[in-house]
Amino acid sequence: MPRKPTPDARERILETATRLFNRYGVHAVGMQQIIDECGCGKNLLYSQFAGKDDLVVAYLRRCSADWDDIVAVAQERAGGPEQHLVEVVREVGIRVIEPGMRGCPLRTTFAEFPEREHPAHRVSMDHFVRVRTELRELAKRTAAAEPDRLADRIMVIIDGLYTNGPIFGDDGVKTAVSFAEDLVKAETAG
Template structure:
């Protein structure tokens, strides 16, 4: 017998879906698997999320909110823009091990068609991230701040791509020092 839904059914469904999507990938998880995980009826799931695409988009939107909180936290913990860039890399370095990588990147890979809503959400997110990192880099003394922002993004991408393989120690732990080195280099280069 299915359990009665609580008033927070929307969030509970999204939590369960996110956990399954993060573990197995979006395509590998069916709506029935989410229903079974929760013990809710199919009708409730489809009342909250009319389709799997709508559920996937909500999941990705939640991931983008997590990124925004990471940036806010970096700003709170650090003083200078240079320190904030390092703190963002440190936050990702702490999260990446033990995951299958970046949820948005993984989902983007699963939905390559540019018209799919999941594809559009992930592409828009990465455009925004790039601009956020570039905007932060523009507050530094870097001669080419857009290049600095892009380099920090590449370090972050590398962490997500390799974090699950490398773990919290080893090469993944070097990412923070690498970010510092890149920032130090970029802010010491003068335009000639």
């Protein structure tokens, strides 16, 4: 009689894949490496994920969900809509300087899968569209005369943090937050 997977099997495999993908990149990690690291059998992995693309999509969706946490934490610290945008930048900054961080996993994977129809490319693209839309919604709550422009500029600061934050650390984060504060102040000045 075949063994049934434990209820946490999918999560254990996804956690292992997340750690390896974050460390080495998606293309550099093979399914056998995930099997070996996780200590699961090949049949178990493939019973939970149809193939590597399926696993990569689950990984990217998990990474995309981190954005919701960033926005929620920023809202808790913010005193108003203008400050909420600044706090989003600050929270991204806190996360990008964590040990082992190599930048935004969605941006990295987007670059690794340039084919528009590839599921990983589509999930990444959907994430960026969602982030831009949410930033624009946040900016519309401010006193900015051109909220879309403010949101797009905040997104550029966030992109810079994902690229340079792991390199410049706390000083880079402080610079990005200061830049966001200056930008929000300039864009919302009456």
